[in-house]
Amino acid sequence: MPTLTYHDKIAVLDLGGDENRFSPEFLDQIGQHLDAVVAEGAQALVTTASGKFYSNGLDLDWLSVNGERAEWYVAQVQSLLARMLTFPLPTAAALPGHAFGAGAMLALAHDFRAMRADRGYFCFPEADIRIPFTRGMAALIQSKLTPKSAVASMTTGRRFGGPDALACDLIDATADLDALTATAIGMLAPLGAKDQATLGAIKATMFADAVAALRNP
Numbered sequence: 001m002p003t004l005t006y007h008d009k010i011a012v013l014d015l016g017g018d019e020n021r022f023s024p025e026f027l028d029q030i031g032q033h034l035d036a037v038v039a040e041g042a043q044a045l046v047t048t049a050s051g052k053f054y055s056n057g058l059d060l061d062w063l064s065v066n067g068e069r070a071e072w073y074v075a076q077v078q079s080l081l082a083r084m085l086t087f088p089l090p091t092a093a094a095l096p097g098h099a100f101g102a103g104a105m106l107a108l109a110h111d112f113r114a115m116r117a118d119r120g121y122f123c124f125p126e127a128d129i130r131i132p133f134t135r136g137m138a139a140l141i142q143s144k145l146t147p148k149s150a151v152a153s154m155t156t157g158r159r160f161g162g163p164d165a166l167a168c169d170l171i172d173a174t175a176d177l178d179a180l181t182a183t184a185i186g187m188l189a190p191l192g193a194k195d196q197a198t199l200g201a202i203k204a205t206m207f208a209d210a211v212a213a214l215r216n217p
Contacts, residue, residue: 002014011037013046021103022076027076034084044092049097052096052097055100056101056103086207089194107171114175114187117174124157140210143207
């Protein structure tokens with residue numbers, strides 16, 4: 001279950017201790033916490049997790065028994081990705097373990113990313129599990145990566161460990177597990193407080209094409 005704490009004025013949202021798949025309930029909980037972060041006047045946001053997964057992405061088990069709601073479900077996931085991409089505070093994802101598929105997309109939607117150096121993979125497995133990227137998901141990834149890194153990560157199913165992810169600019173830093181959250185906080189603390197309306201407008205302009213694709217699946 002996601003939990004929200006604070007380090008001074010920086011909100012730390014822990015996604016949970018299991019695979020943190022995007023069930024409808026999980027998406028609702030994350031949305032409520034993001035509402036609270038904005039309303040409570042946080043200076044910045046870090047997301048992390050407390051198990052060996054940051055997030056394993058789509059809840060395929062839920063989808064397998066709710067196929068008639070697939071279009072609705074994808075829209076909910078993409079709404080979260082668009083919201084994080086344009087979140088009106090500086091954001092950083094601290095990845096203590098695996099980030100796969102939509103979980104890796106959520107991390108990529110943050111402004112910055114730190115990943116555990118010695119364990120865990122950052123991976124878009126879609127090419128190997130026969131699930132093509134939606135237009136919005138592809139646009140999100142390509143808005144954050146160079147063409148070379150997008151091809152290397154989107155078309156291969158390659159599992160990137162921390163050092164490899166850093167070399168391909170999928171992340172911004174690596175750290176030991178016990179320093180991971182502090183590393184992410186350290187990326188944000190020097191930025192100080194930003195006006196939410198201004199920062200949100202800047203991000204909305206920067207990522208306008210990706211946001212439009214995500215919000216119109």
